[in-house]
Amino acid sequence: MKPRISILLAALWWGSLTGLGFVVVPMLFIHLPSPAAAGAMAAKLFTAQTWLSISCAFFLLLLLKGKEAGALTPPAQAAMKYVVVGLLLAVLVEFGMSPRIVNARADGGNLKLWHGLGTAMYVAQWLAAGWTLWVLSHSTKADAA
Numbered sequence: 609m610k611p612r613i614s615i616l617l618a619a620l621w622w623g624s625l626t627g628l629g630f631v632v633v634p635m636l637f638i639h640l641p642s643p644a645a646a647g648a649m650a651a652k653l654f655t656a657q658t659w660l661s662i663s664c665a666f667f668l669l670l671l672l673k674g675k676e677a678g679a680l681t682p683p684a685q686a687a688m689k690y691v692v693v694g695l696l697l698a699v700l701v702e703f704g705m706s707p708r709i710v711n712a713r714a715d716g717g718n719l720k721l722w723h724g725l726g727t728a729m730y731v732a733q734w735l736a737a738g739w740t741l742w743v744l745s746h747s748t749k750a751d752a753a
Contacts, residue, residue, distance in 0.1 A: 618741035621664035665695035694736035
């Protein structure tokens, strides 16, 4: 049961990052009347995504670590590393990059730099969540065989 819940959490995490970052936000910039309105809405959605990412990562860590101490399977150990990396990236984007993007936009700072760094960190989080999903789903498949 725990492996299936872990896969569902990883799928929710990766799928929500995919849907928001590669579908919803680009659609905002296409369909809303101004880039400022699209950016403001995107910022709110990214904040919600951060909390979803933190929740998924937290529960994944609890489920993966819930096994007997020191007896983690190699796939669980590998997945934990990616979960921690993804969690750290989510927190850094929300509390490190987002305020800098807002400040750069307000005071004419280097918006392109901060937005580019935030985007790179979001993509890195997406890769960490995807790799977590891949590792967990592959290990469950191997366990069933």
